[in-house]
Amino acid sequence: MGKFAWTKEQETALTSSKDVLLTANAGTGKTLTIVGKIMWMMGLQVGSSEGKHETIPTSINPCKINEIGAITFTRKSAADLRQKLRHELLQSDEPEAKLLALRLDEAFIGTIHGFCESILREHALRLGINPTFKVLNAQVADLKKDEIIKEVILKQLEQEYIETKALARRYRLSDIISQSRAMLREVRWHPERYRNWNSSFVDEQPLPECQDPGDRLSRDLTYGLYTLARSAEEQWQRQLLVNNEKDFDQLILETRSLLRSPKATHALQQIRSRYKILIIDEFQDTDDAQSDIAFAIGGNNKTKLFLVGDPKQSIYGWRGADITVWNEVKEKIQKSGNVLSLTKNFRSDPKVIETVNTICGPAMNQSAAKLRQAGLNTSAIDYQEMEANRASSGTAKCQLINLKASNSAGRRLEEGRKIGACIQELVEKAMIVDPDTNKKRHCTYHDIAILHRSRTNLELFQKGLVEAGIPFQISHQDYNKSTEIADIVNLLRLLINPDDNYYALGFLRSPFVGIRDEVITGIRISDFHQSLLEQAKKFLDGHKWPEYPENSSLPELERFALKRGLETFHKAQKLVGRVPLPDLLRRFVSESFYDIHLFLGNQRKGEESYSNIQGFLQFAEEHRQISIEEFLELWDLSLSKDSPPSLAADSEADLVTVSTIHKAKGLEWPIVFSIQNDKNVSQRRNELIPSDGTFLSSLYLKESDNGPHNEETLAPSNLARLEAEECRLLYVCMTRARDQLIVCGEIEKKTSGFFWERLNQFHSWENISSQTGRQEITDLDLVPLEWLNRIETMDLPPLATTITGPPMQFTSSATEVMTKQRSEEEWQKKYEYGVQSTLSFAGRRSGRIPSQTRGKVIHGVLERIQEYEELPQVLNETLNSMDTVELSGSPGPGSNYWEALELELQEVLKSSDWKWYVKGEHFRELPFVHLVGPRNWHLGAFDLYRPGADGEKALIVDFKTHKLKDADIEQVSQTYLSQMNIYQKAADISKGSVVRLHFTVPNSTWPKKGLDSTI
Secondary structure (H helix, E strand, O other): OOOOEEOHHHHHHHHOOOOEEEEEOOOOOHHHHHHHHHHHHOOOOOOEEOOOOOEOOOOOOOOOHHHEEEEEOOHHHHHHHHHHHHHHHHHOOOHHHHHHHHOHHHOEEEEHHHHHHHHHHHOHHHHOOOOOOEEOOHHHHHHHHHHHHHHHHHHHHHOOOHHHHHHHHHOOHHHHHHHHHHHHHHHHHOHHHHOOHHHHHHOOOOOHHHOOHHHHHHHHHHHHHHHHHHHHHHHHHHHHHHHOEEOHHHHHHHHHHHHOOHHHHHHHHHHHHHOOEEEEOOHHHOOHHHHHHHHHHOOOOOOEEEEEEOHHHOOOHHHOOOHHHHHHHHHHHHHHOEEEEEOEEOOOOHHHHHHHHHHHHHHHHHHHHHHHHOOOHHHOOOOOOOEEOOOOOOOOEEEEEEOOOOOHHHHHHHHHHHHHHHHHHHHHHOEEEOOOOOOEEEOOHHHEEEEEOOOOOHHHHHHHHHHOOOOEEEOOOOHHHOHHHHHHHHHHHHHHOOOOHHHHHHHHHOOOOOOOHHHHHHHHHHOOOOOHHHHHHHHHHHOOOOOOOOOOOHHHHHHHHHHHHHHHHHHHHHHEOOEOHHHHHHHHHHHOOHHHHHOOOOHHHHHHHHHHHHHHHHHHHOOOOOOHHHHHHHHHHHHHOOOOOOOOOOOOOOOEEEEEHHHHOOOOEEEEEEOOOOOOOOOOOOOEEOOOOOOOOEEOOOHHHOOHHHHHHHHHHHHHHHHHHHHHHHHHHHOOEEEEEEEEEOOOOOOOOHHHHHHHHOOOOEEEOOOOOOOOOOOOOOOOOHHHHHOOOOOOOHHHOOOOOOOHHHEEEHHHHHHHHHOHHHHHHHHHOOOOOHHHHOOOOOOOOOHHHHHHHHHHHHHHOOOHHHHHHHHHHHHHHOOHHHHOOOOOOOOHHHHHHHHHHHHHHHOHHHHHHOOOOOEEEEEEEEEEEOOEEEEEEEEEEEOOOOOOOEEEEEEEEEEOOHHHHHHHHHOOHHHHHHHHHHHHOOOOEEEEEEEEEOOEEEOOOOOHHHO
């Protein structure tokens, strides 16, 4: 970054010493600017201004790395920011930067929930709370709240609540729960809106503005939902208190409440002293509570605020984000800080930028004018034009696919077919600019995204893609219909209850085993008194296998598959509760060869299925610490909700991405298609419309239950807000494209749509003449078995067979042999009784680390490292991979001890010996098993094995991490002769070899070159 050339806008943001509100337009280098700001704050060189040769002056008042606070929108964003910051620190020419990379975990980089949690725990005593609270996973908390809402509804129905009975007559239970959920959040986040509700409803006389029967009905139904939500909230708070738990909402709300209370005086002093800068990313999608927390900490001379976002990308109003907060903060910061903008777009081709400006500028400005006309000035966002900072590539296009279908369902199918044909042509002929290299190359499926607004009729669109033979992955889909996910979930249920024949049947029929139904039938009728799995074990050996006339080899293959499947299942049973769920699943999928099975048929379908499995494993990773039972309960409840779990897509697979626009925010693709442009904006049902001052707040219910005040006054003003957000959604969609933007619509404009009207208002699109070119798809569920006739069976060659490990009681390592030769008593204590020598713990009192841990760190670095420049990063990765217990009591990162260790490793890596070791083919930590006699096996691993060229002996290098003097090397080396002998005999089986010891201190080897052959 020291050689980076910043725009003038970026330089101003980096070097500002005041509070900053930074509008970072799409593709303007927002994350890089945040990284630069952090490095500038720490007093590091960040580069120069664009067009100038002078470097940007460093901060005159630098802060420490632990005085940095950066809040991101998601955990993934936090991980990306941390990774990019570490990369820039390691690339810096300043030695101090590389040390800061090792200490990066001292800075806070995380979500607002993580930030609030850290404040509540660190200052628990000052704030008067119990610091041992547990934070509930968001999905778990939502599902538990829904259960409480359901209980409250049923209880109020039993108690004859009039309002609740009125709701039950009009809505299904799931609808009442959904409506109550929306009201519960409002009651919790905006209690000031409901302070007078009870007193207003106690009076039986109708309010003057509530004379219409429709208004009274809307008012009464909303009050019924309010009573449900209030009761559920009280019960939820009691449950959290009893269990000493907090959900994500409470983390934020409680932090705000405590920081604004008198008891927070001392805590605030400590927090302000800790953080010299507080960075908040995606500030356009925040709310008043998060803003209050930021200004409670910042807005003073100690902690500066650096708030970054793009109000034109505020698209999460349905999730509680409030764009009015941005405008209010803007007014506040203008008085004493800097309101800045980044307008130079580095992402998209100038042609794409011109199209975005032409369409989104008028659309947003018109929506802002409409909001101001309705008196909603604080919700209005004016468009700010972007300037292309990327040279034209000559590959850019902004085009239209013309649709002719007369209805929405027909247009979805037509979109799928025509986009599919277009994609096939793009992959065959189109060139794009590679996002990483900025060089032209051929387009792949991975370079393409299709963005949509909702899931309505999406299955028809997918059908069109399938007909065109397009491989794709989708961000939202019904995972109950995904065969591979169903197989894995069925496996988990069987692991919980192996006696359940229903799940056992699914297991045996699935690719985990893969036997015919007639075989399973034969297994079942063999003995009805046992479970199906128990019967299957006995059936392997004691019963005749059903024949398969079409291929005589199939029964033997099935027998092998059943045996392997049952063995794999038995192993997994033993690991349940001992191994985290995602690790258990990865092992089972691999050992059962399920992942290989996916690719036996259609390669593209296999990639899609494999991507689904990776997404499921990522979902399991997010719930790593819960049991299988808890995970399945969470999975079932998630599927029953309106929004099923979203599984992470495989970012490396060569698949087209089909995603909602919301999911695509923050991402980019060379080519983007926009579909569903014919949809209109409508009032969201079950959304609470805030009061206009003359009428109590109200939920927008189904049309027949909304009175005139809802329909004529509240709803129109709220619809103006929704349309403004929809304009911002269009902006997000269009700015995902780097080279080509292709939209679907009707040239004749027979069908209107919110996006389509704005896409056509000030822009003329180039029409793509697309032929659907439908491709015949074979039924992949009916796989012909004639391929079995082409298989030739034979014994595997020795090197391809699985080596059965020797019984552990007959094995020994080189270290064990050395110990036994040196002292029988020491060997017995260590290897029979498991007693560690006191020397192995040496170092804790001396400010160092135990010798065993030191050796593990050095060996870990030498195993991983590829280039000398990677040393700080690899050392940090090695430390992070070790157990906390191993490093407990050790000096902290950045201490003199770790500096000295890094210098020691530098000497090794710079030596001519090391360069020779790793030149050409070599293996690190190469394991070996050597049978040296009856019931006598030697196990070990060569630190480094270099096969050598023809006629040259192989070299085995064993790194020793003692701290020695040159004069002591000869004497110490003699003690390792038996170990060297074991290594040499094991290696000699393959090729004649020599063994060399390499002592990291004083970076010397034994025996010296030329004496190797005498060992």
